[in-house]
Amino acid sequence: MTITDMTIQELASALRKGDLSSYEITSTFLNNIERLEPSVGAYITVTKDDALSMAEEADMSFREGDDPGLLAGIPMALKDNIATSGIRTTNASRMLENFVPAYDAYVTTCLRKNGAVFLGKANMDEFSMGDSTEASAFHVTHNPYDASRVPGGSSGGSAAAVAAGEAVYALGTDTGGSICQPAAFCGLVGMRPTYGLVSRRGITAYASSFDQAGPITRTVRDNAAVLDAIAVRDPKDGMASRFAPVPDGGYVGATENAFGNPVIGYVEEFSKGLNPSVRGALEHALQFYESTGARVVSLSFPHLEEALAAYYLLTSAEGYSAINRYDGVHYGYRAADAETVDDIYMLSRSDALGLEVKCRVLLGSYLLSKEHYDAYYEKAARIRTLVIQAFNTLFNACDAILAPVTTGPAPLLGTRNSESLNGQYSSDRFTVLAPLAGLPALAFPYGLTQEGLPIGLQLMGPRFSEGRLYMLATAYEDAHERLPRPRLLHELRNGNNHECP
Amino acid sequence: MSVLDYESVIGLEVHVELKTPQKLFCDCSTTFGAPPNTQVCPVCLAMPGTLPLLNRECVEYAVRAGLALHCDIAPSSRFDRKNYFYPDLPKAYQVTQNFAPICTGGYVDVATENGMRRIRITRIHLEEDAGKLIHHDDHSLVDCNRCGVPLIEIVTEPDIRSSEEAVAFLRKLRAVVRYTDVSDGKMNEGSLRCDVNLSIRKKGETTFGQRVEMKNINSFNFVARAIESEFKRQVAILEEGGTIIQETRRFDEKTGETSALRKKESAADYRYFPDPDIGEVLVNKETIARILASMPRLPDERKAMYKDTYELSDYEAERLTADKDLSDFFEEAVKETSYPKTLVNLILTDLSPLFGEDETEVPLSPISLGALADLLGKDIINSNTGRKVLKVMLEEDQDPVAYVEENNLAQINDPEVLQSIIDATVNSNARAVNDYRRGRTPALRALMGNVMRETQGRANPILAEEMLKATIAKNA
Numbered sequence: 001m002t003i004t005d006m007t008i009q010e011l012a013s014a015l016r017k018g019d020l021s022s023y024e025i026t027s028t029f030l031n032n033i034e035r036l037e038p039s040v041g042a043y044i045t046v047t048k049d050d051a052l053s054m055a056e057e058a059d060m061s062f063r064e065g066d067d068p069g070l071l072a073g074i075p076m077a078l079k080d081n082i083a084t085s086g087i088r089t090t091n092a093s094r095m096l097e098n099f100v101p102a103y104d105a106y107v108t109t110c111l112r113k114n115g116a117v118f119l120g121k122a123n124m125d126e127f128s129m130g131d132s133t134e135a136s137a138f139h140v141t142h143n144p145y146d147a148s149r150v151p152g153g154s155s156g157g158s159a160a161a162v163a164a165g166e167a168v169y170a171l172g173t174d175t176g177g178s179i180c181q182p183a184a185f186c187g188l189v190g191m192r193p194t195y196g197l198v199s200r201r202g203i204t205a206y207a208s209s210f211d212q213a214g215p216i217t218r219t220v221r222d223n224a225a226v227l228d229a230i231a232v233r234d235p236k237d238g239m240a241s242r243f244a245p246v247p248d249g250g251y252v253g254a255t256e257n258a259f260g261n262p263v264i265g266y267v268e269e270f271s272k273g274l275n276p277s278v279r280g281a282l283e284h285a286l287q288f289y290e291s292t293g294a295r296v297v298s299l300s301f302p303h304l305e306e307a308l309a310a311y312y313l314l315t316s317a318e319g320y321s322a323i324n325r326y327d328g329v330h331y332g333y334r335a336a337d338a339e340t341v342d343d344i345y346m347l348s349r350s351d352a353l354g355l356e357v358k359c360r361v362l363l364g365s366y367l368l369s370k371e372h373y374d375a376y377y378e379k380a381a382r383i384r385t386l387v388i389q390a391f392n393t394l395f396n397a398c399d400a401i402l403a404p405v406t407t408g409p410a411p412l413l414g415t416r417n418s419e420s421l422n423g424q425y426s427s428d429r430f431t432v433l434a435p436l437a438g439l440p441a442l443a444f445p446y447g448l449t450q451e452g453l454p455i456g457l458q459l460m461g462p463r464f465s466e467g468r469l470y471m472l473a474t475a476y477e478d479a480h481e482r483l484p485r486p487r488l489l490h491e492l493r494n495g496n497n498h499e500c501p
Numbered sequence: 502m503s504v505l506d507y508e509s510v511i512g513l514e515v516h517v518e519l520k521t522p523q524k525l526f527c528d529c530s531t532t533f534g535a536p537p538n539t540q541v542c543p544v545c546l547a548m549p550g551t552l553p554l555l556n557r558e559c560v561e562y563a564v565r566a567g568l569a570l571h572c573d574i575a576p577s578s579r580f581d582r583k584n585y586f587y588p589d590l591p592k593a594y595q596v597t598q599n600f601a602p603i604c605t606g607g608y609v610d611v612a613t614e615n616g617m618r619r620i621r622i623t624r625i626h627l628e629e630d631a632g633k634l635i636h637h638d639d640h641s642l643v644d645c646n647r648c649g650v651p652l653i654e655i656v657t658e659p660d661i662r663s664s665e666e667a668v669a670f671l672r673k674l675r676a677v678v679r680y681t682d683v684s685d686g687k688m689n690e691g692s693l694r695c696d697v698n699l700s701i702r703k704k705g706e707t708t709f710g711q712r713v714e715m716k717n718i719n720s721f722n723f724v725a726r727a728i729e730s731e732f733k734r735q736v737a738i739l740e741e742g743g744t745i746i747q748e749t750r751r752f753d754e755k756t757g758e759t760s761a762l763r764k765k766e767s768a769a770d771y772r773y774f775p776d777p778d779i780g781e782v783l784v785n786k787e788t789i790a791r792i793l794a795s796m797p798r799l800p801d802e803r804k805a806m807y808k809d810t811y812e813l814s815d816y817e818a819e820r821l822t823a824d825k826d827l828s829d830f831f832e833e834a835v836k837e838t839s840y841p842k843t844l845v846n847l848i849l850t851d852l853s854p855l856f857g858e859d860e861t862e863v864p865l866s867p868i869s870l871g872a873l874a875d876l877l878g879k880d881i882i883n884s885n886t887g888r889k890v891l892k893v894m895l896e897e898d899q900d901p902v903a904y905v906e907e908n909n910l911a912q913i914n915d916p917e918v919l920q921s922i923i924d925a926t927v928n929s930n931a932r933a934v935n936d937y938r939r940g941r942t943p944a945l946r947a948l949m950g951n952v953m954r955e956t957q958g959r960a961n962p963i964l965a966e967e968m969l970k971a972t973i974a975k976n977a
Contacts, residue, residue, distance in 0.1 A: 082550075103548070103551075201551070209777035238552065239780060321772075325593045368774055
């Protein structure tokens with residue numbers, strides 16, 4: 001087995017047996033990055049020197065008999081909106097192109113404590129506003145399964161890095177599908193945790209009442225292992241839940257829980273407008289769960305259209321307010337020709353913020369204005385309450401909902417902006433629901449389409465049901481073949497073999 | 502119509518900086534006067550990803566102020582974002598409480614020329630302060646030390662009718678925040694700042710006129726002058742048939758007049774919405790009970806006690822209790838004397854000119870001042886001598902009893918001693934005596950002056966005057 005095919009568990013075990021060193025593993029991934037980045041573009045910043053010295057540190061602690069945990073010595077990528085002390089954190093924006101934070105995000109600290117090795121900072125849509133990573137100010141990221149297609153977004157760099165074998169796992173962040181959607185497009189497992197489970201501190205805010213960081217991995221068990229490391233209560237995130245019930249034995253333990261006789265909900269409205277391959281995937285997965293002992297119940301989800309509208313209104317409002325601090329005065333980009341304070345604001349922001357960000361700032365500014373607040377913000381907030389109530393009702397009838405992540409596989413690059421705004425945003429209709437209600441959602445790979453493009457499905461559950469979602473997804477994963485790695489990787493491997501017979 | 506036919510309708514918005522050692526949403530120090538940008542951190546500098554963490558101590562301070570001002574405390578309140586761009590506001594929004602403030606209702610009773618007036622308080626909300634801009638010729642510098650310092654904003658109903666009432670309200674408010682230790686209440690350091698909303702109407706009317714706002718006035722004196730000047734300006738406009746425009750005006754301390762700052766103020770849209778980074782602020786009954794139990798005696802309570810115990814007037818009691826340090830000083834000094842009224846006169850007449858607007862530090866010990874009141878009250882020294890002794894005491898705090906004795910300043914109350922001096926005066930000032938007899942009363946003052954000169958000012962003035970009059974009458 002090649003190093004890049006190994007799971008976290010397998011690598012961890014090899015490290016402890018002394019079969020592999022973190023230095024070897026890290027070097028392998030750094031080599032892959034060097035070879036593949038020109039065709040993938042998953043990273044904004046690769047921290048080669050840091051990675052190697054973190055790897056050496058991990059090896060040292062293994063030699064000294066210290067064991068910081070399962071993630072020790074395993075190289076990974078962080079989405080570039082997660083603050084890393086001393087490593088620039090750009091948010092894929094010209095505005096913060098040279099911004100080097102003096103602090104770590106809390107999740108960064110958690111990973112450091114676990115001995116993780118940072119390979120670099122992954123590409124994303126600027127300030128997480130987008131769903132294809134095409135809104136990065138620096139470069140697009142290609143889907144490793146088909147370089148002509150998007151990897152999804154906004155955590156597209158994180159997903160592409162993992163899929164391409166440029167990182168064992170990655171952290172993404174989610175506001176309305178930014179973990180699950182790229183995970184699905186890249187054939188990966190992505191967890192958007194319950195709001196309040198993972199600290200937001202040090203993660204650039206987009207919409208504070210939605211944002212959550214979560215793992216993007218190749219397997220469900222890997223995902224659970226990463227969540228175990230980052231689902232640590234942060235006393236300095238005022239919105240972090242004080243009562244987050246982490247299962248005994250952690251999330252890794254939860255993956256091994258007995259399947260039992262769960263009730264899986266299927267929402268009829270979700271099947272509308274689906275690509276046949278996604279529809280087929282959903283039906284097949286439901287049959288699988290039924291055959292494994294689950295009861296499948298058919299449910300109805302009201303307010304689906306309104307929920308999508310509410311999601312865009314609320315996130316644009318919060319996003320508008322969150323983005324205004326990038327004004328050229330205190331840090332970040334400042335237009336060189338600015339003479340007055342107003343110049344600094346207008347020229348700096350005009351120059352250094354991208355179109356998608358500007359659109360959402362304008363939208364947020366409009367709908368929060370006195371004349372429109374009641375009609376838009378206030379109404380959207382009420383719809384949010386209705387969506388939470390709707391989910392509560394659904395979860396009285398089932399343990400988890402199985403749903404599509406997207407209507408189809410990853411679209412071609414450059415096709416997102418040509419669609420109408422409405423069409424672009426409506427493709428997010430399945431992934432905004434859990435974030436709108438603050439619920440966890442776990443995307444896992446179903447398989448490949450005939451064209452070889454990954455299709456994912458998601459499980460949504462009540463608050464803090466991450467353990468249950470992991471258990472359900474593990475059951476599916478264990479009963480199915482793992483997705484083939486992207487062709488890109490095979491070609492690389494063949495190339496390698498050719499070079500080193 | 503004239504100025505006399507109009508009245509001002511005034512509401513105040515008072516910003517009071519809380520005295521908590523730490524900022525509202527981070528651990529930075531709030532100490533005043535530190536070098537620029539030394540009390541800052543990623544949170545108050547609004548670095549990406551930083552989060553506010555509400556400092557509960559600030560909530561308790563606000564509750565304490567609210568309880569002292571007779572407000573209702575909201576069991577649940579909330580923070581909102583007030584969005585606007587300004588270089589002293591790194592987040593580009595101020596965290597404040599727009600929709601659901603922590604305190605509502607409440608009032609302050611103030612003593613005015615027209616008796617007691619009750620000024621109602623609409624609301625008190627918690628918010629963070631902004632930084633400070635330091636302007637130079639061709640550039641400006643930003644000092645973020647003050648960013649995130651906790652404030653409460655106290656908003657009154659438009660119950661104030663004159664500059665006198667406004668100042669009385671502010672003095673009382675300052676007294677309350679100082680007694681409760683919620684704030685330093687120093688206008689000169691900006692820990693108490695005042696916005697004035699003023700409209701005018703004809704006396705007897707119940708509707709409101711167009712309101713003009715005057716922002717950030719930083720002394721009681723300026724508040725009074727701004728109100729008076731703005732009142733006159735508005736009356737002049739209406740008298741000429743003009744209309745008042747809703748606008749923000751600036752009070753110019755040099756000219757004593759107000760000038761338009763920005764007319765667009767009323768159109769400013771701050772796009773308030775609930776801050777998604779901060780949860781509900783919960784204050785339970787136990788917290789309120791605990792804060793009430795630890796509440797110090799407040800000015801009104803002390804005032805009532807002073808009026809009862811020492812027979813002080815409303816005005817005297819209000820002046821004494823307007824500042825906690827002064828009130829504490831009085832309570833110490835009054836233990837040392839049997840003449841509380843005399844003591845109050847010394848404090849309010851002789852010492853009050855020494856007090857600054859924000860400082861009422863008395864540069865002598867309450868024991869000494871109490872002893873001085875006794876010397877005066879017991880007629881051991883007369884009031885002139887008292888003033889001289891006080892002057893000496895202010896230069897160097899010392900025991901007035903010993904000083905009076907050492908310098909032989911005791912009043913001459915012995916009629917025999919006085920009679921001989923009076924006789925000599927009457928004999929050697931025949932012309933003045935005659936003048937007085939012919940009804941020219943000022944002549945008596947000249948004669949008394951002579952008596953005082955002869956006694957180095959130590960004659961008991963009341964006794965001496967009586968004896969002087971009697972002597973002149975007898976010699977007629």
